[in-house]
Amino acid sequence: MGVSFTYMNSEIKSAGRILDLLEYLATQRDAVSLADIVHSMSFPKSSAHGLVQTLVARGHVVRDAAGRYVLVEASRHGFPFRRHEEPLVLTARPFMEKLRDESGETIILATMNAHCDIRRLAKSVSRQGVRYDINLDAAIAAYCTATGRVLLAHASKDALDNYLERVQFLSYTRYTVTDPTVIRDMLARVRRDGYAINDQEFVTGSTGIAAPVFDANGSITAALNLGAPTIRYLERREAMLLMLRNTADEISRALGYRRVPVAEKRPAV
Incomplete structure (x- = not known):
């Protein structure tokens, strides 16, 4: 005993x-x-x-x-990383912390599954008194957020079509875009330009910008998001966008991604 x-x-x-x-x-x-x-x-x-x-x-x-x-931020809410997510977060986190410190704003890393459901994996929260923050397991609408738009812009045609057919387009603020045709045009621009902006469409007073992160195979593996109070974003938008895109590129290279020059993409004659 x-x-x-x-x-x-x-x-x-x-x-x-x-x-x-x-x-x-x-x-x-x-x-x-x-x-x-x-x-x-x-x-x-x-x-x-x-x-x-x-x-x-x-x-x-x-x-x-x-x-x-x-x-792991998700563990606060009961779900740990999936096996393929841990290396991504480990690689991205130091870059996220550096971007957080340089920009002064909150940085979030997220992925999307085949059904176009967004899963936030990690965040580095701004140290400023007034800052953007969110629980990683909080609901997110892909069509009206910068993170979602980046991931949707790189989704397959079938996945995107299915998502736009089944989703209920809600107006979260007076700025929310809910017209599917307009959203398709926006996603085409996001894929072409390499970044997305959500200007007060999901939360009034906050702006998010996001850029894609690619893996060694050249496939999108995540979206890197910078969230800030709109007033600070308007004061430094060009600088914030440049820092964000540079950091997303750095994470992609750390994952083994190599951008293929246009000349290399041309088929042999």
Whole structure:
């Protein structure tokens, strides 16, 4: 009986520690080192390492190239990364943090499935007092957001047609575009220009701009979004757009993408 009681106490203690660790990581805006965890939580180093590795193995925490740990944002709401998403987020996160610091605005990474459902994977939130922020699992309308437009613009014709036929076009603000024909034209421009803008169409007073992220095969794998209060966007829109597009290109190259020159695309005669 004594051995069983000791074993249960040990298990309960570990469960409490892992919950404490999750709560601590949830309060950290940036990735933290194992030393940070040990110092902040007063855990023995061996215990802290074992706990954080358990969370990494379960997909609730990721370890970046610098050896720092960060809570998967989705884990706050009960769903960890899918297997193919973790490498994308690990690659993109340092670029997202750099863009957040350079622009002063919130950066979000999102993907889309074959049914044109948007899934936000990670965010780096602005440090400014007035800032754009959103829960990653909050509903998102693809047709009237910059993230959604970038991903829809690169969707297959069948997927896009199916989406536009079944979606209910709601006016979230007085600026929301709900005409399917106009939306198709907008998506064609997004694909041509390489970026999308949502100017107060989803949330009044906030503007989002997004650019595509490509993988090593040249396929779109995500959209990188910069969200800002509209007043700050209007003051620096050209600079913000340039920073965003450059960062999306950097992430794409880090994923192995190589832009093919036009001359190489021409078929042999």
